[in-house]
Amino acid sequence: MSSPVIELDNVTKVYPLPSGDVTALREISLTIDEGEFVAIMGPSGSGKSTLLNQIGCLDRPTSGNLFLAGKNIREMDDRELTSLRLSSLGYIFQKFNLIPLLTAYENVEYPYIMKHRKNDDTGRVRDLLALVGIDESLSAHKPNELSGGQQQRIAIARALVNDPAILLCDEPTGNLDSQTGAQIMEVLSDLHRKGRTIIMVTHESEIAAYAERTIVIRDGRVA
Amino acid sequence: MIGKDIILALSMRSVRLHFLRSVLAALGIVIGVVAIASIGMMGANMTLSVTEELSDMANKLTVTPYTGGGGGMMMGGGGGRVVVGSGSSSDDDDDVIDDDQFRDIERIVAKYGTAYTVRSESDRIEVGSETGRATIYGLDADIMREILTVEEGEYPKSTTSVVVGPTLAERLGLKIGSKIEIGDPDEGSTTTVRVVGILEERGMSMDLSTDMAIIGSDKLFTGIYGGEGEYDQVNVVVNDLNEIDTVKTAIEDGLNRKEDEVTVQDSSRMMESITSTLSTMTTFVMAIAGISLLVAAVSIFNVMMMSVNERVREIGILRSIGTQRTEILRMFIYEATILGLVGAVIGAVASLIIGYVVVLGMVGTAEYFFAPGSIVYVPMAMAVGAAICIVTGVYPAWRASNLDPIEALRAE
Numbered sequence: 278m279s280s281p282v283i284e285l286d287n288v289t290k291v292y293p294l295p296s297g298d299v300t301a302l303r304e305i306s307l308t309i310d311e312g313e314f315v316a317i318m319g320p321s322g323s324g325k326s327t328l329l330n331q332i333g334c335l336d337r338p339t340s341g342n343l344f345l346a347g348k349n350i351r352e353m354d355d356r357e358l359t360s361l362r363l364s365s366l367g368y369i370f371q372k373f374n375l376i377p378l379l380t381a382y383e384n385v386e387y388p389y390i391m392k393h394r395k396n397d398d399t400g401r402v403r404d405l406l407a408l409v410g411i412d413e414s415l416s417a418h419k420p421n422e423l424s425g426g427q428q429q430r431i432a433i434a435r436a437l438v439n440d441p442a443i444l445l446c447d448e449p450t451g452n453l454d455s456q457t458g459a460q461i462m463e464v465l466s467d468l469h470r471k472g473r474t475i476i477m478v479t480h481e482s483e484i485a486a487y488a489e490r491t492i493v494i495r496d497g498r499v500a
Numbered sequence: 501m502i503g504k505d506i507i508l509a510l511s512m513r514s515v516r517l518h519f520l521r522s523v524l525a526a527l528g529i530v531i532g533v534v535a536i537a538s539i540g541m542m543g544a545n546m547t548l549s550v551t552e553e554l555s556d557m558a559n560k561l562t563v564t565p566y567t568g569g570g571g572g573m574m575m576g577g578g579g580g581r582v583v584v585g586s587g588s589s590s591d592d593d594d595d596v597i598d599d600d601q602f603r604d605i606e607r608i609v610a611k612y613g614t615a616y617t618v619r620s621e622s623d624r625i626e627v628g629s630e631t632g633r634a635t636i637y638g639l640d641a642d643i644m645r646e647i648l649t650v651e652e653g654e655y656p657k658s659t660t661s662v663v664v665g666p667t668l669a670e671r672l673g674l675k676i677g678s679k680i681e682i683g684d685p686d687e688g689s690t691t692t693v694r695v696v697g698i699l700e701e702r703g704m705s706m707d708l709s710t711d712m713a714i715i716g717s718d719k720l721f722t723g724i725y726g727g728e729g730e731y732d733q734v735n736v737v738v739n740d741l742n743e744i745d746t747v748k749t750a751i752e753d754g755l756n757r758k759e760d761e762v763t764v765q766d767s768s769r770m771m772e773s774i775t776s777t778l779s780t781m782t783t784f785v786m787a788i789a790g791i792s793l794l795v796a797a798v799s800i801f802n803v804m805m806m807s808v809n810e811r812v813r814e815i816g817i818l819r820s821i822g823t824q825r826t827e828i829l830r831m832f833i834y835e836a837t838i839l840g841l842v843g844a845v846i847g848a849v850a851s852l853i854i855g856y857v858v859v860l861g862m863v864g865t866a867e868y869f870f871a872p873g874s875i876v877y878v879p880m881a882m883a884v885g886a887a888i889c890i891v892t893g894v895y896p897a898w899r900a901s902n903l904d905p906i907e908a909l910r911a912e
């Protein structure tokens with residue numbers, strides 16, 4: 278059933294700093310197939326977020342190649358990478374990262390408008406909000422008027438609005454209490470069951486247990 | 501519903517969120533626009549009203565004794581001779597136009613219009629206990645009725661009655677019936693005249709400057725200063741404006757045959773010099789007002805940089821979920837444009853009000869306020885103000901659009 282949607286070939290990431298270069302990823306090679314739910318685990322500072330950022334096209338490897346659906350992202354310019362983030366990748370962050378000036382509804386609609394250049398008239402935004410358990414009265418609120426769990430639900434709805442091939446989650450439950458965290462994980466598991474490819478960074482094994490496969494990173498290397 | 505331009509909506513919300521800061525930034529633009537527009541309109545109104553005033557005399561020529569060198573006097577008939585003691589006939593040689601010359605002029609002008617003589621003298625005057633100086637004109641009684649308008653009272657009928665200009669009347673508190681003593685008692689006899697009329701304001705003019713003058717009959721004038729058959733100036737009124745040059749040349753040819761005897765002037769030179777002086781002045785003052793726009797630009801720049809720095813994280817979020825660099829650029833340019841447009845529109849409304857007051861106060865009339873040449877400064881200043889805002893916003897917007905998404909997301 279599966280073909281690789283993500284392929285890393287000797288990916289190295291070096292952050293040049295005045296105090297000396299920091300090598301966050303060292304020659305990482307791995308493949309992730311369509312429909313997989315993968316957890317990336319490892320201690321703090323091991324390079325998990327850096328890895329996810331390369332896959333999420335927020336950054337480029339210093340060396341090595343990264344293929345998304347068979348396409349080498351090294352050959353894409355900023356404009357193409359940005360459209361890829363808009364249409365094919367959904368990002369869920371630890372800090373929710375909603376746009377403070379927009380209401381919950383507008384936050385979810387934002388990527389839709391960016392992609393389609395029009396308001397959502399299909400009811401998709403409303404349906405997604407319902408799917409993650411945000412009712413109509415809550416969707417008129419600004420993010421700072423909502424709880425962490427509610428914000429993360431909205432972030433998930435936003436990540437899904439353009440129906441991305443891959444969902445990337447960087448410690449999605451990191452800022453939530455365990456009960457809310459479990460609810461969020463239920464939403465993600467549900468999405469996986471419906472066929473979505475999910476890559477999730479976490480340092481908690483209970484959270485990683487929701488995934489089918491776990492990749493452990495230590496000191497920038499696959500352990 | 502947020503409308504399909506969500507980037508514009510974000511800009512507007514950002515402006516609204518920082519309302520006070522935005523208002524203060526826009527205020528700079530308001531002040532700049534008002535300064536430039538009001539000064540521009542003031543200059544335009546001055547030029548328009550002077551041009552209008554001067555065009556009243558476009559059909560007039562003045563003939564004055566040739567004084568050598570320069571092109572004769574520019575304005576007024578006031579400066580002919582220097583008085584040394586009152587009552588003395590102060591004719592120093594040729595600095596007058598004599599009867600023969602006047603008759604020559606009359607003959608030359610006859611088919612084109614009319615000529616009349618002007619005698620003038622500057623002298624000490626005394627009203628009650630107040631003393632001062634004024635120009636005393638001697639004019640033919642019929643000519644006086646033709647060219648001067650009495651606002652209050654009547655034209656002089658005797659050799660002891662005069663009409664006075666409105667500025668002089670106001671300054672010395674002259675009324676119908678007031679007595680004026682002309683001449684310096686220390687240097688000879690004085691002559692007392694009675695005011696029978698006050699003239700309408702005549703403004704700047706090159707044929708006669710009556711606003712600050714006393715005007716009496718020829719007989720009164722020669723009674724005081726002598727100089728029968730001698731005149732300080734001859735004014736010519738030409739019926740057809742197109743013949744002004746012909747008449748000018750004819751007089752010059754007729755009278756300056758052997759040597760230069762007279763200087764003939766029309767209003768064009770005076771008009772040119774006044775309008776060019778006004779426009780130089782206006783440009784200069786407008787340049788100073790432009791500095792206020794520069795200050796406004798700095799404050800807009802400051803606000804835009806603040807807005808970018810405050811929203812680094814938000815920019816990171818927008819970029820990470822697929823917002824193009826150009827959209828971020830657009831968002832901040834919009835923000836600067838909103839500030840600029842709001843400032844420019846408020847500035848335009850304020851310019852109309854303040855400009856009107858300034859023009860009324862400085863020019864004395866607002867009748868040309870809505871003339872195209874004047875009102876054009878409002879859209880012009882608006883455009884300059886808004887443009888400065890947008891240009892100022894470019895650098896902060898460029899900075900914002902070039903932020904690295906990951907670095908921006910890491911910001912607190």
Ligand SMILES: Nc1ncnc2c1ncn2[C@@H]1O[C@H](COP(=O)(O)OP(=O)(O)O)[C@@H](O)[C@H]1O
Binds near residue numbers: 321325328
């Ligand atoms: N933008 C950056 N600039 C410099 N160093 C960075 C940057 N991002 C991460 N690092 C460094 O790279 C290493 C890996 O970081 P990260 O991927 O965030 O780890 P994790 O997510 O596993 O905690 C750390 O040493 C971190 O300090």
Ligand SMILES: [Mg+2]
Binds near residue numbers: 325326327
């Ligand atoms: Mg991390």
